[in-house]
Amino acid sequence: MSMMQAPQSGQPLIELVNLSKRFGEGANQVVAVKGVNMSLQKGEFVTLIGPSGSGKSTLFNMIAGLLAPDADGGIVFAGREQRHGELLGKVSFMPQRDLLLPWRTVLDNAIVALEVEGMRKKDARDKARALFSEFGLAGFEGKYPHELSGGMRQRVALMRTFLFERDLILLDEPFGALDALTRSMMQRWLLDIWAHHKRTVLFITHDIDEAIFMGDKVAVMSTRPGTIKYSEKIDLPRPRAAEIATTPAFAAIKKRLLAVVEEESLKSFEGSRK
Ligand SMILES: Nc1ncnc2c1ncn2[C@@H]1O[C@H](COP(=O)(O)OP(=O)(O)OP(=O)(O)O)[C@@H](O)[C@H]1O
Ligand SMILES: [Mg+2]
Numbered sequence: 378m379s380m381m382q383a384p385q386s387g388q389p390l391i392e393l394v395n396l397s398k399r400f401g402e403g404a405n406q407v408v409a410v411k412g413v414n415m416s417l418q419k420g421e422f423v424t425l426i427g428p429s430g431s432g433k434s435t436l437f438n439m440i441a442g443l444l445a446p447d448a449d450g451g452i453v454f455a456g457r458e459q460r461h462g463e464l465l466g467k468v469s470f471m472p473q474r475d476l477l478l479p480w481r482t483v484l485d486n487a488i489v490a491l492e493v494e495g496m497r498k499k500d501a502r503d504k505a506r507a508l509f510s511e512f513g514l515a516g517f518e519g520k521y522p523h524e525l526s527g528g529m530r531q532r533v534a535l536m537r538t539f540l541f542e543r544d545l546i547l548l549d550e551p552f553g554a555l556d557a558l559t560r561s562m563m564q565r566w567l568l569d570i571w572a573h574h575k576r577t578v579l580f581i582t583h584d585i586d587e588a589i590f591m592g593d594k595v596a597v598m599s600t601r602p603g604t605i606k607y608s609e610k611i612d613l614p615r616p617r618a619a620e621i622a623t624t625p626a627f628a629a630i631k632k633r634l635l636a637v638v639e640e641e642s643l644k645s646f647e648g649s650r651k
Contacts, residue, residue, distance in 0.1 A: 388456050389416035390544055390577050391440070395450035398435050409435040411602035412450070419544065422571060422578045424592035426585060426638060428645040432603025433581045434473055437549050440579065441470040454545075466494075469576075470547035475534040477522040483533050484518040490541035505540055511570065512536040528559040535567070539574060549581045561619055564590055568617060585634050586622055589613070595630075597637050600645035607637045 396413040399406055410432040417423050427433050438444035440452065442464030452459045454467060469490070477486050487508075488501035496504075509515045512532045522530055531551055538546055551567075552560045564587060571578060582588050588595045592611050599606040611630060613621055621627055 387418070389453075390419045390421075390455060392416040392453040393436075393440070393450075394453060396436070396439060396452065397447040397450050398432070398439060398444065399447055408602035410439070411604050413603070413605050415596060415605055415608075417545070417577050417579060419577055420575055421593050422568075422580065422591060423594045423596060424580045424582060424588035425596050425598060426582055426588045426634070427598025427603065428600050428638070428642045429583070430645060431598040431600050431641070433598055434549055436598075436603070437470070437472075437547050437579075437581060440464065440545075441468050441547055442466070467543060468545045468547060469538050469541040469543040471534050471538040471549065471551055473549040473553070473581075475530050477530060477533060479522055481521075482518065483514065483520050483522070483525070486522065486533055487537050487540060490537060494541070505536070508536055508540065511573075512539075513566070527554055528563060531555065531563065535570075539570065539576075544577055546576045546578045547581075548578065550583065551580070552587070553583065560587070565617075565619065567591070568615070572616065585631055585638060589627060589630050589634070590617060590622060595634060597634065597641070600641045600648065606641065607634075609633065 393413050393415045396410060397408070398410040399408050401407055413436060425433055425436070435444065439446045442459075442462060445461035446452065452464065454464060478489070484502055484505055487505040488498070491501035491504065492498060506518065509518060512535065514529065514532055514536065517525065517529065522533070525533065535548075535551060538548070552563050555563060568591065580591055589611055594608060594610050596605050596608040598604065609630065613626060
């Protein structure tokens with residue numbers, strides 16, 4: 378049992394209650410998310426997988442406070458139900474695209490959220506500088522995003538997310554664009570960072586191995602309308618090394634998740650041919 382494992386009793390940090398989101402009206406209406414119930418305990422690392430278009434980013438945008446949920450459900454954060462807009466600023470998030478500003482140096486990209494929050498530029502820069510070596514970016518403070526590799530850009534975006542010190546961190550496919558080797562290295566690195574900074578993380582991915590490797594819990598989203606179809610607690614010991622993916626325990630979890638995910642992907646493929 379890991380030290381980071383949150384107690385299962387007590388108040389969750391965040392609770393999604395019958396959370397839904399419809400876009401558009403009448404015949405053109407798309408039900409992107411429907412009746413999602415889910416909770417995250419403080420310190421927990423939860424991964425969310427599901428086929429493309431299943432509503433993962435929509436769910437993410439509602440939790441980040443960027444998108445209002447439909448009125449029939451809601452979000453409870455630290456024990457309080459949140460009205461639309463209230464979550465903004467309480468949650469730290471990294472959207473599906475890294476959104477680095479090309480005209481800003483790496484250092485000044487890292488401090489964007491701190492500046493928006495009103496911190497003095499000098500203080501924000503000092504705070505960010507202290508993290509550069511932990512994030513594998515020492516010496517790159519003055520470079521511009523186009524001078525970095527894909528993996529480094531992702532680390533800048535992650536550093537920016539961690540610098541905005543909130544209990545809950547949302548990561549939307551942070552390693553989606555990386556090659557397999559870089560990705561595997563980044564996964565282990567992120568788990569170290571998480572263990573060190575003790576945050577609660579909701580991590581979206583397409584990759585089943587990644588979902589199992591990273592998570593205390595894996596939740597699977599169904600094809601549209603997106604809802605949580607299955608979830609499983611991952612009791613693999615921490616810290617996790619890459620070899621854990623070759624153990625029978627890992628394979629057994631993967632087999633169960635694959636069955637659910639494949640059924641959903643097939644449905645979404647057939648649905649798109651109609
Ligand atoms: N602002 C919007 N207006 C209308 N429809 C939207 C909007 N945002 C998302 N949708 C629709 O909602 C559905 C879910 O989209 P979403 O981006 O949440 O999926 P996803 O699971 O994140 O997919 P992917 O894995 O490809 O990133 C899609 O059918 C999409 O077209
Ligand atoms: Mg998405």
